[in-house]
Amino acid sequence: MKEKIQSLIESGLESLVEGGVLPEETRPQVQVTRTKDKAHGDFATNVALALAKPAGMNPRELAGRLVEALPEDPAIARVEIAGPGFINFFVSQAAAASVIDQVLAQGERFGRSDVGAGRRVQVEFVSANPTGPLHVGHGRGAAYGAVVADLLEAVGFDVHREYYVNDAGRQMDILALSVWLRYLELCGVEFPFPSNAYKGDYITRDIARVLFDEVGEEYAVPAAELMADIPADEPDGGDKEAHVDALIERARHVLGDVRYRYVFDLGLTRVLDGIRDDLEAFGLTFDEWYSERGLADRGLINQGIERLRELGHVYEQDGALWFRASEFGDDKDRVVQRENGQTTYFASDIAYHMDKLERGFERVIDIWGADHHGYVPRLRAAMRALGEAEERLDVLLVQFAALYRGGEKVPMSTRSGSFVTLRELREEVGEDAARFFYVMRKSEQHLDFDLDLAKSQSNDNPVYYVQYAHARVCSVLRQMDERGMARDVERGRGGITRLTESHEQSLIKRLQAFPELVERSALRHEPHTLVHYLRELANEFHTYYNAHPFLVEEDAELRDARLNLIVAVRQVVANGLGLLGVSAPERM
RNA sequence: GCCCCCGUAGCUCAGCUGGAUAGAGCAAUCCCCUCCUAAGGGAUCGGUCGCAGGUUCGAAUCCUGCCGGGGGCGCCA
Secondary structure, eight states, rough: OOOHHHHHHHHHHHHHHHHTSOTTOOOOOOOOOOOOOGGOSEEOHHHHHHHHHHHSSSSHHHHHHHHHHHHOOTTTEEEEEETTTTEEEEOHHHHHHHHHHHHHHGGGGBBBOOOOOOOEEEEEEOOOOTTTTHHHHHHHHHHHHHHHHHHHTTOEEEEEEEEEEOOOOOHHHHHHHHHHHHHHTTTOOOOOTTSSSSSOHHIIIIIHHHHHHHTTTOOOOOOOHHTTTTTGGGGGGSSSSHHHHHHHHHHHHHHHHHHHHHHHHHHHHHHHHHHHHHHHTTTOOSSSSEEEHHHTTHHHHHHHHHHHHHHEEEEETEEEEEEOOOGOOEEEEEEEEETTBOOHHHHHHHHHHHHHHHOOOEEEEEEGGGGGGGHHHHHHHHHHHHHHOGGEEEEEEEEOOOEEETTOOOOOOOOTTTOOOOOHHHHHOOOHHHHHHSSSSSSTEEEEEEHHHHOOOSSSOOOHHHHHHHHHHHHHHHHHOOOOOOOHHHHHTTTGGHHHHHHHHHHHHHHHHHHHOOOOOOOEEEOHHHHHHHHHHHHHHHHHHSSSSOSSSSHHHHHHHHHHHHHHHHHHHHHHHHHHHHHOSSOO
16 A cells, blocks of 8 residues: 555656656655544545655645546545645555455464565574573574564574584583582582582582482593682682683593593583573574584584684784774774684684675574674674675674662672573563563563563563454454354455444554554564554554444444454464564453 | 664563654553453543754654663683
């Protein structure tokens, strides 16, 4: 409909140009928008305002000429000029209501499109370090990424969902150490647990216990051997990093490569399995779990550095290898290979992103926590240095979520180990509420997650509010059966012009807007607009429900027309909730 | 110090690529079940869009400066 009006305007403009009213070179992008106020019709355009100046005419006069030049169209009932020179279009009732048939015919495909034209897009999200269970902060990135990916798929992109597994590096060594030390405790060895090691009880419970059951005391050493010549920990006036690093070396030495690797991998796989389970229960699946270690094994990290070196974008200083990031828009140069010969996380990321592009994705989307924003310029700098088109990379930053219970902020810090896990959140409020609340706000907005509200079974809870619209339609249909009425879709189609109530008109307009909304929501990576849409749709439906009976006894044609409308509403609610990963219950 | 995000009703937030009297929800006050689930609906109250300039036919929206809140600035990941 929007496109139709657009082309009507374009041909109107064309004839004005031919008639010499408008200068030849006038080629504006015609903007057609849905009106907010129904007094302004269904659609409006501001072309007359935009063209007033080049045409040397006042906007209202120009609008008048344009309206006269518009071709007739049965779908347009009326055209008006309003305000400073807006042109308002009133769509005929029958043309508008045809959306109901469209929804019924397309079913769950309604709202989908092919603007993506099958182009390949990679979405990398969550990618939390496998050192412990996912917490509520990761949950938001997970929910957001899942919806962004689903939306892109809905509008025709070929989407590849990927989780980057940081299975190499020091933090994983600390995990391995933590597992081994907890195991030693299970063996009865007594020593002070390092302040900088991972203290979560999942380590003892899920990992060290398994190790102990498998190998008995075979991997154990006495406390004296463990702690000999280890520098003091922070509480004892030492440096916690040096303390932990020394212990990691000790573990490697005592266990030997094979056993150390065994402990390391045990920790990794147990934690990763937990993460996978959590995400699956949250309705998320990935096409690929991409290993950082694999990147190193395939030599890609060194290849990346080499390529930068060939291009003259790296130099040596203080024994380390630096990338000239500052020449490509970053604040300063960045180390890619440390003095000790180890490559940095950044070097891995360069290699990873090179690989993403080489795998043939036209667009690559990274979804990160907002605390990583400082990292964006350096990655972009690397892309540019490598001669990659920067526009292919999108980094979407998601702000953290704060939980509120009883009006109080739930204290959380990774350091103190008092973080709430995603699993706990899910168990407390349920998957639907969690998914819905997480994407309710603009991603760059801090999210206040009200646990009491998410749990409440009341009209205040926006999740139930939307779901209830779906359940209510189901309930009406059940009621219809109970009353012995038969629904006739065709008869409803015949009575489509009977839907003249203002509630019906608004609902029809709302349904029409859905495909555009999905498209915009997808292309702009803004799931929250879908949430708002569903709330409005549900609201209009509930209002309609209270204002008019659907199961009209004495007028089968009107009844079936109304039933077609509300079944279409149900379909769109279901499609929308489906995109959000939220269920659409048949009864509540 | 530099960088990013945010500042809209008492609270939580929308506001599309600049557009017509700035919108929801919650809270507050009042009203609606002999009627398809009241997990619902309606009405009222509530705003100097942080402040000051600028751009233009038109600014909550774009630009600059300032104020306030949050986050980030490692040879960590």
